[in-house]
Amino acid sequence: EKDGKEHVVVFDFLGKDSIRYYNEVPVEKRVFKNLQLFMENKSPGDDLFDRLNTAVMNKHLNELMDGLTAKVFRTYNASFTLQQQLDKLTNADDSVAEKILSYNRANRAVAILCNHQRSVPKGHQKSMEKLKEKIEAKREAISDAERQVKDAQKDAKHGSVKEKVVYDKKKKQLERLREQLAKLEIQETDRDENKTIALGTSKLNYLDPRISVAWCKKYEVPIEKIYNKTQR
Numbered sequence: 001e002k003d004g005k006e007h008v009v010v011f012d013f014l015g016k017d018s019i020r021y022y023n024e025v026p027v028e029k030r031v032f033k034n035l036q037l038f039m040e041n042k043s044p045g046d047d048l049f050d051r052l053n054t055a056v057m058n059k060h061l062n063e064l065m066d067g068l069t070a071k072v073f074r075t076y077n078a079s080f081t082l083q084q085q086l087d088k089l090t091n092a093d094d095s096v097a098e099k100i101l102s103y104n105r106a107n108r109a110v111a112i113l114c115n116h117q118r119s120v121p122k123g124h125q126k127s128m129e130k131l132k133e134k135i136e137a138k139r140e141a142i143s144d145a146e147r148q149v150k151d152a153q154k155d156a157k158h159g160s161v162k163e164k165v166v167y168d169k170k171k172k173q174l175e176r177l178r179e180q181l182a183k184l185e186i187q188e189t190d191r192d193e194n195k196t197i198a199l200g201t202s203k204l205n206y207l208d209p210r211i212s213v214a215w216c217k218k219y220e221v222p223i224e225k226i227y228n229k230t231q232r
Contacts, residue, residue, distance in 0.1 A: 007032035019117040078206040145174040
């Protein structure tokens with residue numbers, strides 16, 4: 001019993017790339033009892049499922065469903081999660097940058113499910129500091145542009161055609177700066193959220209690419225924003 005729950009199995013081990021995996025899972029009484037039996041007469045470091053290997057497991061899975069293997073199960077589980085998250089997170093009215101953030105968040109849910117974690121990259125803090133500097137500089141540029149638009153608006157109100165053209169030009173410049181700031185802020189969020197998650201592992205090895213391609217077409221996101229040249 002743990003935290004008021006019965007038959008809780010605690011998973012605590014080093015996973016891929018020596019990243020710790022920790023999870024507490026309540027299971028059925030029968031499963032719990034079987035695990036206790038498997039642990040009898042075993043020392044720390046011994047295989048829990050010492051009579052089980054990939055071939056034996058795949059043979060059993062294939063008996064349950066023709067063509068079913070551990071890899072097929074894993075891919076289905078990951079792909080189902082991606083589709084579910086994309087449907088939940090994507091907003092058709094969002095900008096391309098916002099849609100990509102939603103895609104990465106859906107991919108992140110898959111990476112967490114599959115325990116595709118990593119240690120924080122060495123250059124993460126430095127790159128985040130540089131990004132924050134860019135964001136601050138962009139905000140200052142927007143403040144300056146807003147003042148210019150205000151002045152140009154006054155001139156255009158009672159001015160010539162030329163002054164009205166200048167006003168329109170200043171407004172467009174301000175809009176571009178705001179779009180650039182939004183992209184930088186999304187980039188900052190995305191980079192920080194995924195500092196300990198290996199998105200590429202799940203995207204390339206665990207997910208059905210047809211889901212990502214269909215999503216790109218549906219929401220008018222260029223495929224190269226999801227898969228770079230090498231990945232395509």
